[in-house]
Each structure stands twice: as C-alpha cells, then as structure tokens.
Amino acid sequence: MSFPLLTATAALPAIGAIATAAVPAARRTAAKWLALLVSLATLALAIAVLVRFDPDGDRYQLTESHAWIADFGVRYELGVDGIAVALIALTALLIPFIILAGWHDADPLETGSRRWRPTQGFFALILAVEAMVILSFEATDVFLFYIFFEAMLIPMYFLIGGFGDRAHEHGEQVASTQRSYAAVKFLLYNLAGGLIMLAAVIGLYVVAGNFSLQEIAAARANGSLDMATSTERWLFLGFFFAFAVKAPLWPLHTWLPNAMGEATAPVAVLITAVVDKVGTFAMLRFCLQLFPEASKWATPVILVLALISIIYGALLAVGQRDIKRLVAYASISHFGFIIMGIFAMTSQGQSGATLYMVNHGISTAALMLVAGFLISRRGSRLIADYGGVQKVAPVLAGTFLIGGLATLSLPGLAPFVSEFLVLVGTFARYPAIGIIATFGIVLAALYTLVLYQRTMTGPVKPEVSAMPDLRVRELVVVAPLVALLIFLGVYPKPVTDIVNPAVQHTMSDVQKTDPQPEVEAAK
Helix, strand or coil: CCCCHHHHHHHHHHHHHHHHHCCCCCCHHHHHHHHHHHHHHHHHHHHHHHHHCCCCCCCCEEEEEEEEEHHHCEEEEEEECHHHHHHHHHHHHHHHHHHHHCCCCCCCCEECCEECCCHHHHHHHHHHHHHHHHHHHHECEHHHHHHHHHHCHHHHHHHHHHCECCCCCCCHHHHHHHHHHHHHHHHHHHHHHHHHHHHHHHHHHHHHCCCEHHHHHHHHHHCCCCCCHHHHHHHHHHHHHHHHHHCCCCCCCCHHHHHHHHECHHHHHHHHHHHCHHHHHHHHHHHHHHCHHHHHHHHHHHHHHHHHHHHHHHHHHHCCCEHHHHHHHHHHHHHHHHHHHHHCCCHHHHHHHHHHHHHHHHHHHHHHHHHHHHHHHHCCCEHHHCCCHHHHCHHHHHHHHHHHHHHCCCCCCHHHHHHHHHHHHHHHHCHHHHHHHCHHHHHHHHHHHHHHHHHHCCCCCHHHCCCCCCCHHHHHHHHHHHHHHHHHHHCCHHHHHHHHHHHHHHHHHCCCCCCCCCCCCCC
C-alpha cells in the first residue's frame, strides 16, 4: 500500500497541536519552536503533494478510501485536484509566517486581575485549524468534509475570543467584551450556515444513497441518478448558504469585520487568507459538481450579490477609521471578485477566481501582518494616530506599501493577473456585471492610497517618532511574501498550470463552454 500522503499532511499538524498543548507552561519558548517546526514539516509534506500531483493525470489523485461508518455509507475518502493542491500549498505556506508573526502575541501579560491564556494554547489552536482546513480541501466524502468544515469553528472561536488584539483604544475591560462579542458572532453565523448545510447533506444522502462526491457526480453525469429540479435547487441552496457565510458574501458578511478587528493580526490572516478560502473552494467542488443545473439557475442572483459585495465592501473600506477593519472590508470586496469569477461560468473566470484565492491569501497576509507590526509598536488600530512613519521606519513603510499596492491589484503584482482574468471571464458572458465590477478597482486604489498617505506620509507624529523599523524576525515573515507577490505577478504560470485542468473539469460538470468572440481576430 502506498504512503498515505494526504492523511499525513493533515495528521501532522493535528498531532503537533496536541504535542504543543502538552508542553509545560514554564516552557513557552519550547512550545513556540515546536509549533514552528511542525508547521515547516507540514509545508514539506504539502510540497511533496505538489510534486507528486500530475496536472494532466486523473481529476482526483493521491486518493485514499477506507470504510468508516458503514451503516450510513460514510467513508474516509480523500483526494485532490489542482484547485485543492494549490490551496493546500497556500495554507501550509502561510502557517509558519502566521506563527512567526504571532511569536509574542500570547505571552503572559498582567492586566489588572486578568492574565492571557497559556502561550501553548495559542499555537496549538493555530495548528489545529491548519489540520482541519487541509482535511477540508482533501475530503471527497461529503459527510467527512462537513465534519471538518464545522469543527474548525471551535479553535477559531477560542483564537478570536481568548487571544484578541491588545491594541484597543477603550481599555482591557471593553476590549474583552468586544472580543467575546466578535467570537460569539463568528460562531453563531457559521453554525447557522452549518446547520442548514447539515440538512442538505442529509437530504443528499436520502436522494443519492451515499456521501461519496465522486460516485454521486458520476451518477449525475451518466443519468443513473435523476434528481428532481426542485430537490436539486433546495439542496444547492443549503450547501451554498453555508459556503456564502464562510466566504463571506453580502449580506452574510457582517461577522468578518468584528472578527478581524478584535483578533490579533496573525489570527486575522488565518481567518481571511486560510479559513474563508474553504467557502469559495467548496462552491467549486460541491455546488457546481453536485448541483450543476441548480448552479446555473442561481447564477444571476449570485452574480448580483457578488457585485454588491465588491462595491459595498470597497465603499465601507474607504470610510474606515480602523486599519484592521479596513482590511476586513477590502477582503469582502475581494471575495466578491472570487465568487463572481466562479459563477461567471467561463474558464477564464474560474481560473482567475482560483488564482485569486491564492494571490489574495498572500497579499492579505503581507498587508495585515505588516499592519500588525505597526499596531504593536504604536498600541493603536486607529488610522488617525499615525503619520510620517516612512521617515522613521522606511522598511516597514515600504513593505506596507507593497502589500497595499498588491491589494489594489497593481500590474506587476500577483493579484492583478487573477483580477484581470475574473473581469475578462465575467465580461465575456455578463458584460454589464463586468463593467460595474471595475469600479471596485477604482475604490480599491482610493482606500489603499488614502490609508498609506494618512499613516506613512506627512509630519512625524510625536507618538511614532521613536518607532523602530522591522526586526529580523519580522523581515523573515514579510520578505518571502513580498517576493511571492512579485514572482507570481510576472510569472503566474506555475499556479495556472496546476489549476486549469481542474477548472476544465468543473466547466464540463456544468456543461458550459466559453462564449465565442462576436468578431474574429484578423489573421
């Protein structure tokens, strides 16, 4: 029997989480190093998955299948396509940077009668989230996917509520209340989506008789599973609602600004660059593959909701006073682009959406982590409390600028290629939607450049006059992310070569072909 590489890739951070949590309280530094080493070993396994995956091979590769709950047809089934491989690599890549960036975020600190939770718990929870996210990308059994889709909410709840941002303008008591509110709101929204999805999962089993994604999809394709139109639409809505909450899509997005605002910067990156990608990934893997006709039926409404997310998120980002909430609303706008690309039902749109998931993860990590370093120095998240930072910390300001320019999709940086593909793919089939969506780019330039101008330029405020520049640990976090933004901005081919065959399979699932140009190019 071949080595279960997919299981190992998810099991390693899970075992590492248990081992990290078991480190004695007096050995906090050892817990940090253990978590970092486990995350690097997981990255090595993810690279092995990437190397062994053949883009021109079978749709699902490195498959594993074992009986689990035989009486209910539940199996432990894993398999990856190109989209899953790219997102597993993104997750494994970002976790070491998240751990390094949060190296001191959970150190014990006396605040009156309160003390921060044990350091080991913080890093153990991060590794636990990594394990569950990777398993969600690997699962090809619908019930198995559902378990980890929901289970990741538990460690995320404690990361938001128990290890919140210490830079709060209203004091620790108010900060604790707002952290609790943000954590509960995150949990309730996602649990509500999950419960609706559970009903749809049960309904799918009643109709199909099993939970195997590949078996159900094959039965749909060959006509042996004839699903009534109304049944398919209700099941689609149950799945899509849960994924739209996770994504997050307007109007189900309101938990995200609270969660990102109250969490530490590394945990905010974990939310939007890693966990939220499960929602958009699942739209491609489950909604389009299991319910192709219902997906096409719902497309007009979903495109309108995605367009609202793009414009609404960008407009609210323009008016933000809080740096982290600005990035949160910007992410809502970016997820609107991703969902728009998925449901444009063109190969360019879906390739761009998948590439956008990867590029958004890297660009948001770069911007938010540098913002976290900035906030930790000044002790405030408010934009008005900064000014002239580039004169006292030029490297910090420079990396902040690159992260911001990537966020507005400047040509030459990674998100530009993906956003361009999404817009081209959308315009080919829905020109009005594509045209209106371009205003999101204009607004992105506005909120990004205004943020940089207000925080980094102008007279040096007394509170930032002694601000130190990036330290070695912080440079180790930021420099590779900046390098990736530039590399994938000029040469995205390594990612597109992996995801394009999977996109073609998805297009085949929904029986869509790319629109032909009305005017042929001159020969």
